[in-house]
Every structure is written in C-alpha cells, then in structure tokens.
Amino acid sequence: MKISKAFRAFDAELDTDVCRKRTNADLTLTLRLGLHQQNPRWADQEYDVVFDGNVRGQPIRHIVAWTPEEWSTFKRRLIRQVESVWNGKLWLLNRKDRLLFKDDTDTYAPNIYCKLKLIADDAGTRNHHQVVNVVRLHSGSEPFRANSLNLSDRSVIQYNSKLDSRGHPIPHAVAAHEIGHLLGLNHVDFGKPHCAAGTDTGADPCYGVTDEDMRNVMGGGMQVSLANAFPWQRALLMMAETVPALGPASQARLDDWAPSLHYVPPRKMAVAVPTS
Numbered sequence: 001m002k003i004s005k006a007f008r009a010f011d012a013e014l015d016t017d018v019c020r021k022r023t024n025a026d027l028t029l030t031l032r033l034g035l036h037q038q039n040p041r042w043a044d045q046e047y048d049v050v051f052d053g054n055v056r057g058q059p060i061r062h063i064v065a066w067t068p069e070e071w072s073t074f075k076r077r078l079i080r081q082v083e084s085v086w087n088g089k090l091w092l093l094n095r096k097d098r099l100l101f102k103d104d105t106d107t108y109a110p111n112i113y114c115k116l117k118l119i120a121d122d123a124g125t126r127n128h129h130q131v132v133n134v135v136r137l138h139s140g141s142e143p144f145r146a147n148s149l150n151l152s153d154r155s156v157i158q159y160n161s162k163l164d165s166r167g168h169p170i171p172h173a174v175a176a177h178e179i180g181h182l183l184g185l186n187h188v189d190f191g192k193p194h195c196a197a198g199t200d201t202g203a204d205p206c207y208g209v210t211d212e213d214m215r216n217v218m219g220g221g222m223q224v225s226l227a228n229a230f231p232w233q234r235a236l237l238m239m240a241e242t243v244p245a246l247g248p249a250s251q252a253r254l255d256d257w258a259p260s261l262h263y264v265p266p267r268k269m270a271v272a273v274p275t276s
C-alpha cells in the first residue's frame, strides 16, 4: 500500500510495500521549496544592501549578485544539510497494532521510519510549498539572521553558534533549523516558562538553556530529539481520516505512534493457540 496526502506545508507518502520481517513502513514527507535569488537591484552594481532577514531595522547587510555556479552549489548544499539532519533519524512505534502484514509464517506490526525529501529548485518553475528568498552576502558583510522565508548563502554552512556548559562549541545547521519551522516545529524551549507562548519566541532562551536543548536543531545545534517527530506523527494522524488500516480516525491520537531515536524492528504478533 502506498498512500499519499497533500498538506499545505508538505506532501506525505506512507509506504507499507517495503515492509519485511526487519523492515518497517516508510513515511516520507516531501517539501518542495522554490528558491528566489535576491540580487542587487542594478546589474552593474557591485553590491546592494538588504535588511537583516529576521529583524527589520537592524544593521543592513551587503549582498552581491549570484553566479550560476554559486547558485547550484547553494541548492546542492541546502539539500545535503537538510536531509542529513532530518532524513531517517526518527521512528514511530506502532503501539496499536496498525498496518499489520504477514510473511509466510507470521504476522507483524511495522513501525514507521520517518523520512524527509527536500526538493529545492527555482521559484516559479512549479508548484512549491514555500518560496524562500536567498541572498548572497558580500564577503565583508555581517552575518545574516535567517528566518524560514529568508536564507543566505551562509545558511547552508555549518558554524558554531554557542558554547555548551563545558565550553565546547555547538555546531549549528541554520537551513535545517529553518526547514524545521516549515515542517511546523517551534523553537526547542517554546512553551517552557522562559519561552512562553505570546512572548518573543525568537528570544535567546527559546533556543535552549540546557546543553541538550541547545544542541537540538530547533535550538542552536543540529541534533534531533523525540519532540522533533511531531510533523510525522501529525501527518499519520491526518492520514487516518482516509486510510482505514491506520485505525478508526475518531480514536486516532498522536501518541498512538510514540517517537523513537533508534531503529526497532517490526513487532511479531503473538499467535493465538488453537484450543482443541
């Protein structure tokens, strides 16, 4: 069974045809990004100025024109960074015996392998889930504070954002962080007292206070945690409305599919012993 569903933010495909004794079902989220080059306004201009992506009125950044080579390098790096952080890092455990399959002798309940595919091509060439502006910074420019609609060429280059409590640098993947927002995730500490809803959720503490949270991709790092499985859990929940094998939609809950950071093979179902 291969079932697809289109969401506003991405497409989802559930594939149980791949299920085997040691192979779980796949749930692939596909995000089609349309990238829009933001170039200096006049072709003969050496550089132009733009406002910082995140904070209007902050010091301006200097941008230069994209070259075809830099542009294709950027797209390649973007896909590599995003998929290396998000693709195939999480599983959802099948707590309610859904999507059962059989081999010659046994019946199994597969878990779900969470995959992400990023398609990044030029804005206007097809129907995209999101159009994102991308600037190429002048070599002397200050760093650009990206957001999910405004990236720079530096967003695909890993850098050390902060130091952890032992003074070790924390590598951060900016583009992967911003794609996390496009998947529906908020900052790692959103909802905690120091980052309450209704306050400035872009404030520093929202990016994590503990080492573990600062290292999360939705903090200032590039690791994933159980909470980052939410887009896949939610997609399954919504798919239950049209896929009977996912169980009664009215009873579907997010935690029917508990996230895991480790592979767990399909669960062999107990066989009913015939009574004689």
Ligand SMILES: [Zn+2]
Residues within 6 Å of the ligand: 177, 178, 181, 187
């Ligand atoms: Zn953010």
